[in-house]
Amino acid sequence: MPQVSIIEESYNFYKAKKDWAQMVKSGYYLGLSYKESEDYDKAIEVFLLSLTKAKELKDYTLAGYIYSCIANIYELNKDIQNAENAFLQANNTKSYILALKNIARQKAYQNSLDEALKILNQGDSIARTLNDTSVFVNIYNTFGNIYCLMGDYEKAEANLLKSVSFDTKLLNNNYLALTQMYLDIENLDKANYFLNKVDSNDNKYKGTIA
Numbered sequence: 001m002p003q004v005s006i007i008e009e010s011y012n013f014y015k016a017k018k019d020w021a022q023m024v025k026s027g028y029y030l031g032l033s034y035k036e037s038e039d040y041d042k043a044i045e046v047f048l049l050s051l052t053k054a055k056e057l058k059d060y061t062l063a064g065y066i067y068s069c070i071a072n073i074y075e076l077n078k079d080i081q082n083a084e085n086a087f088l089q090a091n092n093t094k095s096y097i098l099a100l101k102n103i104a105r106q107k108a109y110q111n112s113l114d115e116a117l118k119i120l121n122q123g124d125s126i127a128r129t130l131n132d133t134s135v136f137v138n139i140y141n142t143f144g145n146i147y148c149l150m151g152d153y154e155k156a157e158a159n160l161l162k163s164v165s166f167d168t169k170l171l172n173n174n175y176l177a178l179t180q181m182y183l184d185i186e187n188l189d190k191a192n193y194f195l196n197k198v199d200s201n202d203n204k205y206k207g208t209i210a
Helices: 004-017 020-036 040-056 060-074 077-089 093-109 113-130 133-150 153-166 168-184 188-195 203-209
Strands: none
Touching: 004 020, 020 040, 020 060, 040 060, 060 077, 060 093, 077 093, 093 113, 093 133, 113 133, 133 153, 133 168, 153 168, 168 188, 168 203
16 A cells, blocks of 8 residues: 555545545545555544545445455444445345355354355355356355365365365465364364375465465
Protein backbone atom coordinates (compact mmCIF):
# COMPACT_ATOMS: atom_id res chain seq x y z
CA MET A 1 0.00 0.00 0.00
CA PRO A 2 1.12 3.63 -0.55
CA GLN A 3 2.01 5.73 2.48
CA VAL A 4 -0.98 6.44 4.70
CA SER A 5 -0.53 10.23 4.35
CA ILE A 6 -0.95 10.06 0.57
CA ILE A 7 -4.27 8.21 0.75
CA GLU A 8 -5.45 10.39 3.66
CA GLU A 9 -5.00 13.44 1.44
CA SER A 10 -7.06 11.88 -1.32
CA TYR A 11 -9.76 10.68 1.09
CA ASN A 12 -10.11 14.06 2.81
CA PHE A 13 -10.18 15.89 -0.55
CA TYR A 14 -13.11 13.84 -1.88
CA LYS A 15 -14.86 13.95 1.49
CA ALA A 16 -14.69 17.79 1.51
CA LYS A 17 -16.03 17.89 -2.07
CA LYS A 18 -18.79 15.42 -1.12
CA ASP A 19 -17.73 13.27 -4.05
CA TRP A 20 -18.94 10.15 -2.29
CA ALA A 21 -18.09 7.66 -5.04
CA GLN A 22 -14.43 8.67 -5.02
CA MET A 23 -14.42 9.04 -1.23
CA VAL A 24 -15.63 5.46 -0.83
CA LYS A 25 -12.86 4.14 -3.07
CA SER A 26 -10.24 6.22 -1.27
CA GLY A 27 -11.72 5.18 2.08
CA TYR A 28 -11.42 1.50 1.20
CA TYR A 29 -7.70 1.87 0.48
CA LEU A 30 -7.16 4.19 3.43
CA GLY A 31 -8.77 1.63 5.70
CA LEU A 32 -6.49 -1.06 4.28
CA SER A 33 -3.48 1.19 4.87
CA TYR A 34 -4.50 1.82 8.49
CA LYS A 35 -5.06 -1.92 8.90
CA GLU A 36 -1.62 -2.65 7.46
CA SER A 37 -0.17 -0.14 9.92
CA GLU A 38 -2.12 -1.91 12.71
CA ASP A 39 -4.03 1.27 13.50
CA TYR A 40 -7.27 -0.68 13.80
CA ASP A 41 -9.43 2.03 15.43
CA LYS A 42 -8.80 4.43 12.54
CA ALA A 43 -9.32 1.61 10.04
CA ILE A 44 -12.74 0.79 11.48
CA GLU A 45 -13.74 4.46 11.62
CA VAL A 46 -12.92 4.98 7.93
CA PHE A 47 -14.40 1.64 6.87
CA LEU A 48 -17.72 2.38 8.59
CA LEU A 49 -18.18 5.80 6.96
CA SER A 50 -17.13 4.39 3.56
CA LEU A 51 -19.52 1.47 4.07
CA THR A 52 -22.44 3.81 4.78
CA LYS A 53 -21.77 5.80 1.62
CA ALA A 54 -21.16 2.66 -0.46
CA LYS A 55 -24.59 1.35 0.50
CA GLU A 56 -26.20 4.71 -0.25
CA LEU A 57 -24.59 4.52 -3.70
CA LYS A 58 -25.74 0.88 -4.02
CA ASP A 59 -22.12 -0.15 -4.60
CA TYR A 60 -22.71 -3.49 -2.92
CA THR A 61 -19.56 -5.13 -4.24
CA LEU A 62 -17.34 -2.56 -2.55
CA ALA A 63 -19.59 -2.71 0.51
CA GLY A 64 -18.98 -6.46 0.59
CA TYR A 65 -15.22 -5.99 0.48
CA ILE A 66 -15.42 -3.44 3.32
CA TYR A 67 -17.55 -5.81 5.40
CA SER A 68 -14.90 -8.50 4.84
CA CYS A 69 -12.16 -6.12 6.02
CA ILE A 70 -14.13 -5.32 9.17
CA ALA A 71 -14.69 -9.03 9.73
CA ASN A 72 -11.00 -9.67 9.31
CA ILE A 73 -10.18 -7.10 11.99
CA TYR A 74 -12.74 -8.19 14.55
CA GLU A 75 -13.07 -11.83 13.50
CA LEU A 76 -16.74 -11.65 14.37
CA ASN A 77 -19.12 -13.97 12.59
CA LYS A 78 -21.83 -11.31 12.21
CA ASP A 79 -19.50 -9.17 10.11
CA ILE A 80 -18.80 -12.08 7.77
CA GLN A 81 -22.56 -12.61 7.56
CA ASN A 82 -22.90 -8.95 6.50
CA ALA A 83 -20.22 -9.58 3.86
CA GLU A 84 -22.25 -12.48 2.53
CA ASN A 85 -25.38 -10.31 2.33
CA ALA A 86 -23.53 -7.48 0.59
CA PHE A 87 -21.97 -9.80 -2.00
CA LEU A 88 -25.39 -11.36 -2.62
CA GLN A 89 -26.93 -7.90 -3.23
CA ALA A 90 -24.09 -7.14 -5.64
CA ASN A 91 -24.74 -10.36 -7.57
CA ASN A 92 -21.01 -11.07 -7.17
CA THR A 93 -21.28 -14.85 -7.31
CA LYS A 94 -17.65 -15.78 -6.71
CA SER A 95 -17.30 -13.48 -3.70
CA TYR A 96 -20.65 -14.72 -2.37
CA ILE A 97 -19.42 -18.32 -2.48
CA LEU A 98 -16.16 -17.40 -0.75
CA ALA A 99 -18.13 -15.51 1.90
CA LEU A 100 -20.19 -18.67 2.49
CA LYS A 101 -16.92 -20.60 2.81
CA ASN A 102 -15.70 -18.13 5.44
CA ILE A 103 -18.94 -18.46 7.39
CA ALA A 104 -18.64 -22.25 7.25
CA ARG A 105 -15.10 -22.03 8.64
CA GLN A 106 -16.30 -19.78 11.47
CA LYS A 107 -19.11 -22.22 12.31
CA ALA A 108 -16.62 -25.10 12.29
CA TYR A 109 -14.30 -23.24 14.68
CA GLN A 110 -17.33 -22.68 16.93
CA ASN A 111 -17.93 -26.45 16.83
CA SER A 112 -21.18 -26.07 14.85
CA LEU A 113 -19.97 -28.67 12.37
CA ASP A 114 -23.31 -29.78 10.92
CA GLU A 115 -24.27 -26.16 10.28
CA ALA A 116 -20.85 -25.54 8.72
CA LEU A 117 -21.40 -28.41 6.29
CA LYS A 118 -24.88 -27.17 5.40
CA ILE A 119 -23.54 -23.71 4.55
CA LEU A 120 -20.59 -25.12 2.60
CA ASN A 121 -22.86 -27.44 0.59
CA GLN A 122 -24.86 -24.35 -0.38
CA GLY A 123 -21.64 -22.72 -1.61
CA ASP A 124 -20.66 -25.89 -3.48
CA SER A 125 -24.02 -26.00 -5.30
CA ILE A 126 -23.60 -22.41 -6.49
CA ALA A 127 -19.94 -23.05 -7.40
CA ARG A 128 -21.00 -25.76 -9.84
CA THR A 129 -22.89 -23.17 -11.87
CA LEU A 130 -19.86 -20.85 -11.86
CA ASN A 131 -17.28 -23.56 -12.73
CA ASP A 132 -14.34 -21.51 -11.38
CA THR A 133 -11.31 -23.65 -10.49
CA SER A 134 -10.04 -21.33 -7.75
CA VAL A 135 -13.43 -21.53 -6.01
CA PHE A 136 -13.42 -25.33 -6.09
CA VAL A 137 -9.91 -25.38 -4.57
CA ASN A 138 -11.17 -23.33 -1.61
CA ILE A 139 -14.45 -25.19 -1.22
CA TYR A 140 -12.97 -28.70 -1.19
CA ASN A 141 -10.08 -27.70 1.07
CA THR A 142 -12.64 -26.40 3.56
CA PHE A 143 -14.75 -29.55 3.20
CA GLY A 144 -11.62 -31.58 3.98
CA ASN A 145 -10.85 -29.57 7.11
CA ILE A 146 -14.43 -29.77 8.40
CA TYR A 147 -14.66 -33.52 7.85
CA CYS A 148 -11.33 -33.85 9.65
CA LEU A 149 -12.78 -32.01 12.66
CA MET A 150 -15.79 -34.34 12.50
CA GLY A 151 -13.52 -37.38 12.58
CA ASP A 152 -14.65 -38.58 9.13
CA TYR A 153 -11.12 -39.09 7.83
CA GLU A 154 -12.13 -40.90 4.65
CA LYS A 155 -14.21 -37.93 3.46
CA ALA A 156 -11.55 -35.50 4.69
CA GLU A 157 -8.93 -37.25 2.56
CA ALA A 158 -11.21 -37.42 -0.49
CA ASN A 159 -11.97 -33.69 -0.37
CA LEU A 160 -8.39 -32.57 0.26
CA LEU A 161 -7.24 -34.68 -2.69
CA LYS A 162 -10.04 -33.20 -4.79
CA SER A 163 -8.68 -29.75 -3.89
CA VAL A 164 -5.24 -30.87 -5.11
CA SER A 165 -6.75 -32.07 -8.40
CA PHE A 166 -7.99 -28.56 -9.19
CA ASP A 167 -4.73 -26.75 -8.45
CA THR A 168 -1.40 -28.56 -8.09
CA LYS A 169 0.27 -25.32 -6.93
CA LEU A 170 -1.41 -25.81 -3.55
CA LEU A 171 -0.66 -29.50 -3.23
CA ASN A 172 1.83 -28.97 -0.38
CA ASN A 173 -0.82 -27.35 1.82
CA ASN A 174 -3.22 -30.23 1.27
CA TYR A 175 -0.63 -33.00 1.57
CA LEU A 176 0.70 -31.52 4.81
CA ALA A 177 -2.87 -31.26 6.13
CA LEU A 178 -3.33 -34.95 5.34
CA THR A 179 0.03 -35.77 6.95
CA GLN A 180 -0.97 -33.95 10.14
CA MET A 181 -4.41 -35.55 10.17
CA TYR A 182 -2.96 -39.05 10.05
CA LEU A 183 -0.28 -38.18 12.60
CA ASP A 184 -3.05 -37.05 14.95
CA ILE A 185 -4.79 -40.41 14.72
CA GLU A 186 -1.46 -42.28 14.79
CA ASN A 187 -1.77 -43.80 11.33
CA LEU A 188 1.93 -43.48 10.61
CA ASP A 189 1.89 -45.35 7.31
CA LYS A 190 -0.63 -42.92 5.83
CA ALA A 191 1.16 -39.93 7.37
CA ASN A 192 4.44 -41.07 5.83
CA TYR A 193 2.75 -41.68 2.47
CA PHE A 194 1.42 -38.13 2.21
CA LEU A 195 4.57 -36.56 3.65
CA ASN A 196 6.54 -38.15 0.84
CA LYS A 197 4.23 -36.47 -1.69
CA VAL A 198 5.16 -32.99 -0.43
CA ASP A 199 7.59 -31.14 -2.69
CA SER A 200 10.76 -31.17 -0.57
CA ASN A 201 12.38 -28.51 -2.80
CA ASP A 202 9.88 -25.88 -1.68
CA ASN A 203 11.84 -23.70 0.76
CA LYS A 204 8.61 -22.57 2.41
CA TYR A 205 7.99 -26.08 3.76
CA LYS A 206 11.49 -27.45 4.43
CA GLY A 207 11.27 -26.79 8.17
CA THR A 208 7.82 -28.39 8.42
CA ILE A 209 8.89 -31.43 6.41
CA ALA A 210 11.95 -31.92 8.62
